[in-house]
Amino acid sequence: MLSNSKQGLIDQQPLHYTDNGQGDVIVLLHGLFADKHIWQAQVQYLSEHYRCIAIDLWGHGDNKTIPAKTRNLIDVATHITQLLADLEIAQYHIVGHGCGAAIAAEMVLQQPSKVKSLVMLNAFIGFEPEVNCVKYQQWLDVMNQTKTITKELANTISTLMFAKGQQDINLVNQLSQQLSNIDSQQIPVLSRFAHMAIYKRDTMELVEQLTLPTLVIIGVENQLRTVLESYLMSDDIDGASLHHLADAGHLAMVEQPEQINTLLHHFYQQQ
Template identity: 90%
Template sequence: MLSNSKQALIEQQPLHYTDHGQGDVVVLLHGLFADRQIWQAQVTHLSQHYRCIAIDLWGHGDSKFIPAKTRNLVDVASHIAQFLADIEIAEYHIIGHGCGAAIAAEMVLLQPSKVKSLVMLNAFIGFEPEVNCVKYQQWLDVMNQTKIITEELANTISTLMFAKGKPDHNLVNQFSQQLIKIDSQQVPVLSRFAHMAIYKRDTMELVEQFTLPTLVIIGVENQLRTVLESYLMSDDIDGASLHHLAGAGHLAMVEQPAQINTLLENFYQQQ
């Protein structure tokens, strides 16, 4: 586990994070339903040469609340930019997983001179396909009605987080139990954040503004994102590199940590 979190206040609400290592800063943003702990292997490896800041996004992990005026992922990107300014980070690399990559993309648009490189892991920064919106909205409806994440819903979500057809059942069960343990006060916050992540704007329309080194990684056995989406992003972002990770699902950083670490290390060495 990563060490006990630190916290920053953003509009009177605590944003939790961990800060390990020294050197160029790498900011790590997890995806929906995860938390900063999914980056444990990457922080352990990269912090030997970099300063790694892994953040619990609103409603996730220890960041149990959300600023009242938060409307969308653009606002969330502004919150993170404010936090980084408050701790005097002048420039940084950023890694985003899932909706964390959508937030990372917004940060590139918000602070193009400060973001040195972008990694998007199992993500899509365009509109969410309608079929996905319908499925995810059903999950949110259950959360909003029950004020908990039921065992059935936790198992459904967790199964989809890992490689199709050949998941590590210990990882699935562990993730499921983490979801079940989220308390009834935090679940509505998580649901509110999830709504923003699902119904995000189409940042693909703006990627011609991306002029920084970019790496797109997709797990070939991902059940929540598609290989086609990875091609769309890498094709539209000038100079972006694309890597397909065989046998990996949505939480590839947990399933194949060594492979992800190697990809990240090689990418940063090329900067």
């Protein structure tokens, strides 16, 4: 697990994060149903040359609460920007995975001068396709009714997180167990955040404002996001580059850590 676990305070609620290394700051934002520890391999590698801040999103990891007035990912972006301001960090790079990339995009839109570069891993910042919304809403209904992530649902989610047809069963089982172990008091917070992530706004309409160096990475065997979505983002964001990652699914940072580390290293060397 990552060391140097800390917490900030946003609207009287603790926001947990890890802080490792020194140098230019890289902020790492995980996606739905993950937590800050998903970046362990990247933090261990990058913290030799950078200061890496991996944040638990509300309802995930050590965050058992959420500020009462939180309505959407725009508010969450404001919370993370506030945390970084409290840490007196003037500028930073962001790596966003899944809905973490949508939050990262909102941070760029709010304060473009603070974000030096953006990496979006297995993400889409447009509207969630209706077929996905229906599926994810069924998951939330089960969570809200049972006040848990049932073993069946945990297995369903975990299986979809990894590369189609070539999964490491140990990784799948490990994630499934983590999801099953989430405390019943945390489930309503996780569900509330997930609703915001699923029904997020379409920031593809605002991509002309994303004028910073951008890298889009997509796992070719991703079962939750499509190569087409990543192509659309990289095509619409001026100067963005797109990389297809073979043999990788949604949690590519766990499945292919060396490849992700190499991509990030080369990207930051170019900045």
